[in-house]
Amino acid sequence: MSVASVEDLHVLVDAAMGRIPVDTLFVNAQVVDVYGHRVVPGAVAVKDGIIVGVRFDGRDDAPLPQAERTIDCDGRYLAPGFIDGHLHIESSNVRPAEYAQMALARGTTTAIADSHEIANVCGLDGLHFMIEDAQRAPLDIKFMMPSCVPALPDEQAGATITAEDMRAFMGEHAGAVFGLGEMMNTPGVIGADDETLARIDAASLTTSGLVDGHAPLVAGAELDAYTTCGIIADHECTRPEEALDKLSRGMYIMLREGTCSHDLAALVPLVAEDPARMRRCCFATDDRAPSDAQATGMIDNACRMAIAAGIDPVDAITMATLSTAECFCLEHGHGGAHEHRGAIAPGKRADLLVLDDLSFQEPPAQVYTAGTLVAERGRFVGAIAPAGEKVAQLEALLRNTVHLPQLAPEVLVYDFHPGEPVIDVVPGNAVTGVVRPESAEGLRRIMLIERHGRAVEAQAAGIDGDGPAGVGLVGKHVGCGWVRGFTITDGAIASTVGHDSHNVCVVGDNPGDMRVAVEAVGQGGFVLVHNGAVSARLDLPLGGLMSDKPADEVAREHDAFVVAARAQGIEAPLDPIMGMIFLPLPVIPSLRIRPEGMFDTVSYTYV
């Protein structure tokens, strides 16, 4: 269908012409017109979830259509629903149906989600669970096929998804996958690796045919090679010059404002310098802690920050709606009225925000998706369908995914070698530095322990020989190293969330507490240990990544965990949860920990 079935279209046209009543009529609104780049007083009519009329005061003086329900906006603003250009639901530690409520409450009505976290643990079963659970909520989540599972060919992840696997899944679940997710394997792309190119090629089987990008600091010939493959967007820019390099090569630039990565303010000059560039700039949260989502928001937070940095509010809204819709080919073209969005105009989905003002200091007064009220003043008021049998079956596949080897105390006791490379944490940023200190003063131990079964199997096969349990695993399935700036004191933090393979990462100031933390991880989550005892925990039994509890509860547990960690020396702006999860990520500069040891992600070598 190009627009809708002929029958649907008949109804919409009849409603637009006033021959039958519309469902909802928004009157006395200040309509944010992202096409005309203005705010105009007027009315908006909705039928069957589709906008069928936009009447501008002073231009359109014909009588308004009859309506089943009239909503008097009382001079408040009516804006299109926000589109979050890139995010990982798992990073909010809640399942999709819970994530949806948080996002909708802050005005996100469409989310472009890459589920490569759960896919790294559970493979395509993980993606399948996400897709099905998302159906329960009125947030339109467009799922991308994870392109890099594992993140690097030799990563010790829980699954591998090849181009052939992708094609099989998309054949079996036609229409369920929207595009190919962030292509992080830059060496694979620029090296013209056949499997990597075959994955890019597999994007043709997705709904949009699009390949999303991830190319921190890629420039020059390498950026040429990367963009030659038609990769559409990048959310990893940290400076305007880098962003302009990519924008000028045809990539949409996502000004990311997440929990761990705060790039928006630094990138604002790209648009402030020349507002014409807003057509190619969007917003993305990427990774967002649930407490942050609830306290400061999602894309509304990005708009607020952009406005604070000098961007015109209509421009900010335009980037959050029209530009993102255009980036993902959701504004017009194939797909039909139920798919088209990004603006308040006839023939688009009625994803609408009622706003008291355009400052985004507060959550939207009301949020509508496809014409239905789903949130009011930061509170979700829509309907969530119960998890049916299909969801329950898939959910079961996501449990019991943590398989740890036995680790004798000796394994956690290792020396610091003066001048050895140490991860230098950059609070609020996924990028890390590297330092080579002469002493271990102020440093913490960091270990990464494989948890998908390889270590357990190796141990069963006798890898430890006659030594203490786990010694044979070191450098193979247990990596050991040091970190600066992660100031946990009198204890340790362990976690099953460690991008992207989600092995168990533990950081501590003493081996004993580190061992307690690892043992307390159970079936997944974050554990904080203080002087030998668990002082806080956040259970994440779904793949070791997501809670099975409501988002509010997870946010409270998250907050309590942070408070406890603050008492143990983790000082703001370092977040004890979000600050930890990227330490193993081998596709972002500069130094990371892997089960084999410390890894330089720039030279792609162990150090």
Add this chain to the structure above:
Amino acid sequence: MSVASVEDLHVLVDAAMGRIPVDTLFVNAQVVDVYGHRVVPGAVAVKDGIIVGVRFDGRDDAPLPQAERTIDCDGRYLAPGFIDGHLHIESSNVRPAEYAQMALARGTTTAIADSHEIANVCGLDGLHFMIEDAQRAPLDIKFMMPSCVPALPDEQAGATITAEDMRAFMGEHAGAVFGLGEMMNTPGVIGADDETLARIDAASLTTSGLVDGHAPLVAGAELDAYTTCGIIADHECTRPEEALDKLSRGMYIMLREGTCSHDLAALVPLVAEDPARMRRCCFATDDRAPSDAQATGMIDNACRMAIAAGIDPVDAITMATLSTAECFCLEHGHGGAHEHRGAIAPGKRADLLVLDDLSFQEPPAQVYTAGTLVAERGRFVGAIAPAGEKVAQLEALLRNTVHLPQLAPEVLVYDFHPGEPVIDVVPGNAVTGVVRPESAEGLRRIMLIERHGRAVEAQAAGIDGDGPAGVGLVGKHVGCGWVRGFTITDGAIASTVGHDSHNVCVVGDNPGDMRVAVEAVGQGGFVLVHNGAVSARLDLPLGGLMSDKPADEVAREHDAFVVAARAQGIEAPLDPIMGMIFLPLPVIPSLRIRPEGMFDTVSYTYV
């Protein structure tokens, strides 16, 4: 394929990385960067017709790739090839392979062509001929399926194309049709006519899924209903307020600058007032006389005029390239690198213009399509494939399409009734006015004679009874009326080009010369008669619409025709050819002539 086959991609990436030589390297260029909204000195690399590298001086200092051929731009500008958003090849009175040469010579590298003229005469055979003949030339012509053949359900055209016919043709010629052409049947759309909606629905079978628009003066609820159907663009705006109504409802606005319609200057304030709107504004020629195309240009002419009216040159180029590409979903998304265009960036078609400056006073210094040089300084230098057997067979179907009844002299002699509605010609605009003069002073007779066989058949069936030949046809297949402002003196003009049904239209100041003109029409074209003898002619044997001669020759014949007509009282700005062809068009305001008589196109009634 999302981008290209894996093998193709491998080659492109290798070229981008410098592992193999590129085909062409443009150096010392001022690159017009429509994404970054700037001009930057740099180099552009092309491989297999695709841009694989864009290096900006000062940012990208890595060595340039080796190249088979290096083109030193010597500081000249390098801009993306132009995209003409809406045009009818037939209006240039040449066949597609000839049109292509004219358009390429002026920098148009992609043309969105609606062949509803030839389709109104020859049905889908006409479209098929256009598609096949276009393959001979290096202009990428995207053919739209004519949506309104005939233009109104009761038009006396040579063919009818139903939704079912469209589906059958697209089934038989997969990938040959790009979208659904301008939907001119506004009453059908807003009336939710089933056949009209079924045609809109049939767009889903086209490559792009898009439905192009045509909605002069449509506003309010009717515009809501029209845009609810997802119709993407309008090229019929004549005032900025009208354009803003449509732009704000999600339509792309085509600033049309053709031969008969000159709307660009009037619409420039839409963009000049707020350059942010350029993302939703494009250029189109719609109908362009070959002599105009050669003398003043195509989209380059639109750019020149826009710049003269105060638009920044980079903005004008952006509208002519990126905005049009986005409108037609050609910039990214499904389709692959060979389809993507609208900017100079890796992964896009190497459609490039070398420009001495950005004034567009002269044709481009060089024009490249998919990396191949095809024009230099207004002269086509590319290759045209010979017309093969398939083209010859289809071409044969386009000949012998003029079937005129016998008309006795009495038929052309009719009285003027004081106060009767008279067409008021608006030179340079397809819109006409209506006047009701008290005398015939200064008026001319206008007649429209059905030529597709209905009149001949009715005559054979005895419609004239005992009267003079043709009297029985009046008001049925021969319309009679009066026109003001079409100042032909001592003679008449007759033509087989009369939008959209292309019946024979004749205008004259005396019935005798009008009869001579009609009889001289032969198998199609324009005929000018002076005091009883043919004084100029332009033969158009292909459907009565297109010449079988080269464009240069057609342009010369066209010029000679205009000169002869000027000598007979047709004064500039009225064009004796382009000014005549819209007089029968029943879908543009206000008064038109039809075979049944004078027709009010606003109220859709005969007057």
